[in-house]
Amino acid sequence: MTWVTELAREISGQVLTDEASRQAVATDFGRLVVRKPQAVVRPASTEDVSRLLKFAAKHQLTVATRGAGHSQTGQSLSDQIVLDVTSLDQINQQDDQGLAVVCQGGVKWRALVERLAPSALSPLVLTNNLDVTVGGTLSSAGLGVASWRFGTQADNCLELEVVTGAGEIVPCSTAQNRELFDAVRAGMGQFGVITEATLKLRRHRAKFRSYYLLYDDLNVLLGDLKLLMTEERFEYVESWCVPCPQGFRKAGGQRQPFAQWFYPLHLTAETDGTAGPDTGEKLRGLKFYRHVHTEDGEIGEFFTRLDPLFALWKQAGFWDFTHPWMECVLPWHTAPVYIGQMLQMMPPQALAGGHILLWPARGGASSLPMFVRPPGDFLIGFGILPAIPKNFVNDLLPRLNQASQASMMAGGKRYLSGWIPFAHGDWRAHFAELWPTVVKLKKQFDPSGVLNPGFVKYE
Ligand SMILES: Cc1cc2nc3c(=O)[nH]c(=O)nc-3n(C[C@H](O)[C@H](O)[C@H](O)COP(=O)(O)OP(=O)(O)OC[C@H]3O[C@@H](n4cnc5c(N)ncnc54)[C@H](O)[C@@H]3O)c2cc1C
Incomplete structure (x- = not known):
């Protein structure tokens, strides 16, 4: 009897070994790592999960827990067992x-x-x-x-x-x-x-109003973001960096594409629908370059506001491209220089069907120990989120790895869901003084090393 047959007897949910089921979980949204498991377990209960993990420890097998598989460095992939928790x-x-x-x-x-x-x-x-x-x-x-x-x-x-x-x-x-x-x-x-x-x-509240503002200067945008967070004027704040391609210019002996960068800022207030917010008051003192649009709607439309963008990415085929997303959280004071340099080195076409996100944050808003971030009252998240055809990967990956290294040199910390090509030393540096605790917790809660081996490099 193989271990798969034995496992199937212990689990009341499904243990799937057919080609289609294994292939369906063989890659993730990053599409850079491929690992086909020998079995996919779809548990029927918490007890099934417990039985699976005990079985794996006993038989020296490993298990990758998988949700929707939207991470990008193979965190949810395994060549042995994938635990598909969507059941x-x-x-x-x-x-x-x-x-x-x-x-x-x-x-x-x-x-x-x-x-x-x-x-x-x-x-x-x-x-x-x-x-x-x-x-x-x-x-x-x-x-x-x-x-x-x-x-x-x-x-x-x-x-x-x-x-x-x-x-x-x-x-x-x-x-x-x-x-x-x-x-x-x-x-x-x-x-x-x-x-x-x-x-x-x-x-x-039942409804929302969003103001779509455009900035042409990153420092001015950052000044306004700080003011908006301090005064808590809006419930929701989101921002991007978008290139306006300017053709080609000579750089390093070659003609390179370059762009002028702009910064859309969307500010959203929830409303009860009787009267909208006082626009003059809400936008008072902000130094945007242009107020582009005002959008009103039901709050549910706001929660799903990016659905049409993702639908477009799917329709255009961008969803199936590779996605080596590089996200980091930066100290406020190093952010302008770092972001300016990253945008300078990013050829505008390299993003293809993706985008560059900026998300402002208050340092004290999170108290999660494992969500490692720089110190400071104000922080800024920055994410280069490309969708690129396979034949661009060799050109873009070194730039993204450079952007990742530079973010850490600027005092930033990587957000760990994207493209994380960390060696052992990078993991130690990421967790810094927390690293011994991470190692201790791993030994304590996963003593046989069953869960997701290979992503975090403990040695
Ligand atoms: C289009 C798009 C937009 C996104 N937008 C955002 C965003 O706005 N904010 C944001 O924070 N992230 C965003 N992400 C990233 C995404 O939310 C994270 O990668 C998230 O972890 C994916 O969830 P998932 O269910 O796909 O998990 P998976 O990719 O399947 O797993 C992610 C990690 O969690 C582990 N895991 C999964 N389920 C469990 C479980 N039940 N118990 C323990 N461990 C588990 C896996 O082993 C793996 O390490 C976005 C991703 C995409 C593709």
Whole structure:
């Protein structure tokens, strides 16, 4: 009897070994790493997850936990067993008075938003893409356009049910089993599997108004972002860097494409629909170059505002390109020079079907130990998010690796969901004084090294 047959006897969910099922989880959104597992396990319950992890430890097998597979360095891939948690997709309890919801780890944020909409409730932070899982983003941190005031999605998690790498089912929160709670939030699937989460909710207003502003100077934009966060004028803040290609110019003996960069800023206020916000007051003193557009709508339209962009990326074929996304969180004072240099070295066409994001943040909004970020009251997130055909990869990857190294030299920290070509020394440097704790937690909660080997390089 092979181990697969033996495993199938222990699991009440599915153990799939057919080519199509294995192929379906053989790569991720990055499309740079390919690993086809020998088996895909779709658990029917938390107990199945526990049985699987105990079985794997006993048979010296390894397991990669996978949500929607939107990460990009093979974190959710395995050549042995993929644990596909999307089968754990139940929303169990909704507490409208206590403002909390309990759901399984494989639930997608979109399902949660849709379920809560009739009660005018929503999670405090939503990611741009709602088709990722609760367990997947809690394991990365989960950043969104409300993060500047509410921190990450994992900061707004009240309690978790986790199956440790040793197969133990453990409830955890700030009040019980705190060490595990702090390890698995932004823990990259290294310490346990999140099978259930209790998430904080808020009452939202029915409608929104967004102001689309355009800046032609990064420093002016940063000044306004600081003012907006200090005065808390808007619920949601999002920004980009967009190139206006200027043709070719001589650089290093060759003619190179270059661009003039602009910075759209979208500011969104929730409204109750009777009267919109006072525009003069809301935009008072801001130094934008142009007020391009004002958008009003139902709040649900705001939560799904990027759906048409992702649909376009899919229609154009960009979704199937490679995505070596390079995201980092920078100290406020080094951000202008670093970002200016990165934009200078980025040929405008290199982004193809992608974009460059800027997200302002308050340092104190998050208290997650594993979400490592620079010190300071004000921080800025910067993400080069390209979608490129395979034949551009060799040209662009060295530039992105350079951008990643330079972000760390500028005092920044990488956001760990994207393209992370870290060697052992980079991991140590990333976690710095936290590194011995990370190593200790790994030994404590996953003593046989079953979970997601190879991503974090412990030695
Ligand atoms: C178009 C697009 C837009 C995005 N926008 C945002 C954004 O606005 N903000 C943001 O923060 N991120 C964003 N991301 C990144 C994405 O949210 C993260 O990569 C997230 O981790 C993906 O979730 P997933 O369900 O696909 O998880 P996967 O990619 O399947 O897994 C990610 C990691 O979490 C682990 N994991 C998955 N499920 C569990 C579980 N139940 N228990 C323990 N570990 C688990 C995996 O092992 C892996 O290490 C975006 C990605 C895309 C492609």
